Amino acid sequence: MTSAAGEHSKEAAGAEGSKQPALPALHSANPPRVCTIAGSDSGGGAGIQADLKTIQALGGYGLSVITALTAQNTTGVQAVHAPPPEFVRSQLASVHSDIRIDAWKIGMLANKEIIQVLSEDLGKYRKGKGKLAALVLDPVMVSTSGSLLLTHDSIHHLISGMLPLCDVLTPNLPEARQLLAHARNRPVRDDSATATSPTQKTKESGDDLESSLDTLKSLLSAAKELSDLGPKATLVKGGHHVMHNSEVNASLLELGGGLVLAPESQNQLYTGAQSSGQRYRGQLSGTAEPDELCVVRTDGSPWSEVLSAWYASGSSMSTASHDVDSVIVDVLYEKVGVNGGPRYTLFVKPHVQSTATHGTGCTLSSAIATFLSSGLTIELAVSNGISYVQASIARGLDSLGQGAGPLNHACTITPRGVLPPVRHADSLPSDRTPLCAALIANNISDWNLFVQHPFVEKLSCNELSKENFVWFLRQDYLFLLHYSRVWASGASSAAAARTFDDVALFAGMAASMATEAKTHTKICAAWGITEEDLQRRTKESAATLAYTRYVLDVSRSGDALELLCATGPCMLGYAEVGLRLRRLRKRTSVDENFPENAQAFGEWIDTYADEGFQKVARKSIEAMEDRAAADCPSPERMKQLQNIWNAAVRLEIGMWDEAIDATLRREIVDAPRN
Template sequence: MSALSPVKAVPHVMTIAGSDSGGGAGIQADLKTIAAWGCYGSSVITGVTAQNTQGVQGVHEIPTDFVMKQLESVWSDAMPKAIKLGMLTSKPTIEMLSGYLSGQMPQRRGGPFLVLDPVMISTSGHHLVPPEAVTAIRDELLPHVDWVTPNIPEALALARKTTEIASLEDMLFLAAELSESFEVQTTLLKGGHFSAKREEVLELQARKSITLPLSQGEGPSRTLKIAVEWEEWDDEGEGAEVLATYCASIDAPRSPDLVVDMLVRRKGQTIQLFVGRKIDTSSTHGTGCTLSSALACALTQTPALVGSDSMERDTAVARKAISYVRSAISGAYSLGKGHGPLNHAVLTAPRPLPSPTSANPHPFLTHLIQSDLALWKSYVKHPFVVQLGQGTLPRESFEHYIKQDYHYLRHYARAHALGAYKSSTFEDIEAFTDIAKHIARESTMHVGFCESFGISLPEIAATPEAAACAAYARYILDVGAQGDILDLYMAVASCLIGYGEVGLWLRKEVDAGRAKLEGNPYKRWIEDYSGPDFIGAVNRGIERRVAADPPSPERLGRLTAIWQECVRLERDFWDMGLKRLW
């Protein structure tokens, strides 16, 4: 029997913050987050709160000398690789920390990363630190930290502003001013207190850059490039009408409001916007603590990229931390009567896909579409589809397409019959059989549709398969023969989901006046493919299977590759029709 291998060293991340008796924020949230990220957590407690999900009932300040004793005790034994600073309850404690940290790292080289979450006001509106402590944070502590992560009220307090943030542009100027006014390398302004609209983001994105004066109005102006990273889809909005429709079908409405976090480096040239959909939940207690701790952990695990600049690394760090927090909010459980805690354990069991939640009930399909969004859009918004919706598609192209589509339907039915053969449960056998029978019935309707264009069944049967049709059909059947049932689901899914998307998108284009039904020779085709058939496939055939048996990273990679290849073959099928290729 071989000896057990020693456990590898993990990054040591320290939290210097207050204690939350309710467990959702403070060092409790920090240590849960640090553990979830696979780091070792230590703590220095600055204050003890009597607190629950409904608010803060009291704060007991830990004497400065005892805060110092905790810090020296841990540091002398095992220097941390990163430190998260949270609630700092008094000016003497802040001054002590500033002096100690500056003494330990006089050159700011080789020391731990310092991430400051300037906790000042609780979610319930309770002021956690006195005004003189805010001044000390601004004047004494900020020059020594690497990252600062204020929310909007905290940023206004640090900037000594009393104005309201009424727009994304106001928020952008505030982030830029903070990065310029203090000697902090990286500022991440959290946008949870401001509900943004997509139009506002698009307006900023279209400007590409923004010019602002230097602090105090002296010196030349500063221009920042505006970079936007969308959590879902891209700047054109919804990339998948099928997902929005699916959410509505299971009563999981999606908020139209967006949350925008802004990342900017001191003397940097870019301000990075992270745009995500606002999650409709009251379980947000400890969000700031969780984010700053996740950033500290991510900094220890994200090496500088060769040949890249610091902004690229900071963007990667922020992306990881923000994604973790959003997953923790989405997967939060109900606890207490007020603002409940996050689910910090979302990373405890590593999995390449998050579990379905009310905020994202379709994580697998989201991943598939997002894995190559440009490829997906080249399929569902192909020029063939656009011209079809406008009624301008050449008749010869459409006739060539529907002849080939008849051949494809035959192979598509064979693939589902193969699925029934490979299934191990009556439920799956019935599902695949029903779809195969539905395709057989559809083929009869397809012949009738062809006849309306003057194409007879003998003519269809005599038409040879084009290369694009043969390649696609053979690939699906080959995947089905070699792989398991989920591989086969992947091979047939892009057709069902994609055609559902095309139908819904064309309906949306009709409503917007960019496509038409009346007077369109292809009206019947559009109406046939805007039905809800895909909804059952999303739930029964895809999401349920993956949730019940989460794939490994390697397995997910194979499923994604099958999906992308089928999307590519679907796009080539449109090309074949449009260009009348053989």
């Protein structure tokens, strides 16, 4: 995968017709780019506003070409202004010439002239070599109130110019009726035979189209007939016609009596919205060559009689059955399904009782385009898109204004406790290690007291007494012994070490502590402390006991990230102190009365300033950052990690407090006798 910086280069210019890299991943540093070509909704619930919110929420990068400006709010559309067609062309050329587009979403097209410009230019773009960007067309032409938003002539141009270009067509029932009527040369007209304002109502023809799309059979026929006009696939949305569960079950028996339960898809996305359900497969009966029929049902969710009973009557227990009786059915027809032949997929979903439905069509088509941009099949893109819309309606903003509220496009977005790392060569250090930077910043006073402790300051100018330093060296030896056990405990913990990489990391850190202990023993010898003294005559103090047992407890009960946060202050803090002391000592003169102190202090400082320990500390911190990036902590989880970090910092301070102040020392655990 190329970097985000590399994508923004000459290689990306006019990229749809050139050799394309693999499609990037959603929610990545190099997200797929989805361009919405649609009208603006000043109320923010539909149009490009809904499109861009959806694309962002699902992990893509949104671009826009504005085809109309509307004055509207939750109560309706008050006015429409269409920009000059050449300005629409200029917008399209600007984004396409510089930025690779992975998917197009087309919504409201204000007039015939704009439709002609877009069909010409998009047609040229899609004739180039290489993988085509998916194109999803939401044929916005009938407002929620029933107003016809396009002239009949414009609808004809939409059918002839745009439908052959699109991969997925997503009409609702009124739009499907209009498209079918115009394709049959029997347009649904009003008395003036034209529609030019957003307040003009449609009239039905003598074919009684109002009742022609009220059965599953008619929806299947409509989806196929619309795909015959050019689209690779058509999704006829049934939201305008609520059906009864029993009616759907009877129709399914008639359409495909041989339906059998199918296994779950292995490619579902975990967006937060439920994207899977019971799947059935069979053959559509009553046709010359039976087409494949798939049924995806989420109307039985949560798939538990107990859960349904619990919440059937609000928060109180209910013994009544809570089967969903009112359902919506969306019908997807693909000319070439996943198995190579024509395929119908019926999405049977519960009817969400909500008035927050403004912008539903815009949101769904944008969601489908975004999922297609990441490489999903049409069926999976539609399935995940429907699930996202269902969740957004259920959590919609129904009290935003006086009319129908918009969907809650942010319903699947989880607040982060910490941002992901940025690994560009020129990124700031705080962006490379955001977790550590946050942990330090959130407790900066204790951190500074730790790394600039009087113990450290006295070391820097050779003023630390021998008695204080020897006390610390003895306790630090015990600390290193327990710390190696901490890492070993992490390596053997099922909670902390879930992979071989985890085991190798923690076991390697334990080995590093053993190597550090050998260096520590040499330094102790220079101060007259034998290994026998360290092992047999050193009692463990209260500060050492508190610190090591705390971290041992985290290693046994916590996961890998918690263990790394508990050990992080020691690893990072000593690396910090080592570098700082080496820098300060270069400016400090050696006390002529105690030159041996300076040499011994220098050996200890070199242990933590040298590249060997710096690499070990960096490995530990990078492991912590990598785990946080792979499984981003929630704000609540971040609070827990912060508490662990804070405790470890304060316990570090406690050990150095004890070293320089004899009145704080309490020897607790006797040394082993044999």
